[in-house]
Amino acid sequence: MTYYKLRVDAQVLDYINSISRVYFYCHEGGEENPHTHFYLETQVKAPTIRNNLRRLGLKGNGGYSLKSCEKNPIEYIAYMMKEGNWTNVGLPPEIIDEAKQYDTRIKKEMKDKKEARIPVWKKIMATLPHQNADYNTIIEYVCKYHIENELLIRKFQIECYVETIYAQLHPDTYWRHM
Numbered sequence: 001m002t003y004y005k006l007r008v009d010a011q012v013l014d015y016i017n018s019i020s021r022v023y024f025y026c027h028e029g030g031e032e033n034p035h036t037h038f039y040l041e042t043q044v045k046a047p048t049i050r051n052n053l054r055r056l057g058l059k060g061n062g063g064y065s066l067k068s069c070e071k072n073p074i075e076y077i078a079y080m081m082k083e084g085n086w087t088n089v090g091l092p093p094e095i096i097d098e099a100k101q102y103d104t105r106i107k108k109e110m111k112d113k114k115e116a117r118i119p120v121w122k123k124i125m126a127t128l129p130h131q132n133a134d135y136n137t138i139i140e141y142v143c144k145y146h147i148e149n150e151l152l153i154r155k156f157q158i159e160c161y162v163e164t165i166y167a168q169l170h171p172d173t174y175w176r177h178m
Contacts, residue, residue, distance in 0.1 A: 002045065003071050006038040008064040012056060019044045019052075022090035026080040037080050039073065039091075078103035120145075121161045121168075131169055138165050 006016075016023055016038060023040035042049075049066060058064045069076065072091070077099040080086050088096060124145045128138070142161045146153055167174040 001041055001043065001071075003069050003073070004038070004040050004042070004046070004049070005067045005069045005073070005076055006040060006049075006064065008036050008038070008053070008058060012036070012053065012058075015052060015056065016040060017089075019049070024077055024080060024086065024088050024091050026083065026086040028083055028085075037076075039069070039077055039080070041071070041090075074099050074102050078106065082107075120151075121164045124161060125165050125168060128165075128169075133165075133169060135162070135166055138162050138169075 013025075013036075016025075020040040020042040023038055025036055025038045027034065027036050029035045046066060046068065050060070053064050053066070054060075072095045074095070077091075077095065081099055081103050124142055127145060128141055133141070139158075139162050142158050142165070143153075145151075146158065
């Protein structure tokens with residue numbers, strides 16, 4: 001048995017169904033770049049698959065990409081699940097569950113990385129009780145945030161956060177405040 005990752009720009013589902021009883025696929029790319037990703041298990045060798053794809057009018061790299069892979073590559077299956085529009089034919093439920101868990105973990109890691117890139121002043125600003133906070137309230141919340149998050153207390157940096165937040169909340173009056 002050989003295992004493949006296949007990306008095609010055309011409808012080849014009938015062909016895939018003729019060579020494999022176990023496959024997983026998803027459509028993506030919308031109208032701009034429509035294509036389909038497949039994971040498939042088959043006895044058919046890569047040169048034969050490539051020849052048959054060419055007979056369907058597809059050319060390598062431009063119209064399709066075929067690569068060998070390991071059996072049940074969880075990362076690839078999870079990648080195909082990311083948009084939620086996928087079809088499973090014959091893969092065991094435990095593989096699908098493992099891929100869903102992997103997908104959930106990856107999405108959480110990506111969210112955590114994205115949140116880590118959010119500037120501290122924006123995180124502090126999000127904790128303010130109201131978006132009309134005065135200067136002293138902002139000072140209080142910046143200090144509170146630093147203490148609660150066990151951050152270093154650096155006077156200059158705290159002043160910068162306070163000034164930035166105040167300017168964001170009161171752009172029309174900020175310059176009069178200075």
